[in-house]
Amino acid sequence: MKNVTVTMEDSVAEWARMEAARRNTSVSRLVGELLAEKMRHDDAYERAMREALEFRSWGRSTQPFLSDDEMYDRSRPRT
Template structure:
């Protein structure tokens, strides 16, 4: 594990201390867990986005215009 120094506004530090106390943990561990969760979320999102872009389209265009949404419009 690495030790880092974090600079934040006083109100943020106060909230972090109260939240850590509520969760019975340290501010350091709280911030570390929050960043780890953010990293997992971002990684999962990027994998899902890449999977989506890798998919082949389920439609084939013959060059005709797409159908209109409004059934009355022709």
């Protein structure tokens, strides 16, 4: 574990003290938990974004997306 010094506005520090008391924990542990939660959320978002960008079409096209001709071909049935 690392010790760090955090500078914040008085109103934020007061909120942190009240929130830590409400959760029956210390301000230090509260800040650590909030940062760990933020880190997990950001990691999950980045992972989902990578997966979405790697998505390949399920259609008949061999390209990741429909070509212009395929997109505007009105003779093809819509599914």
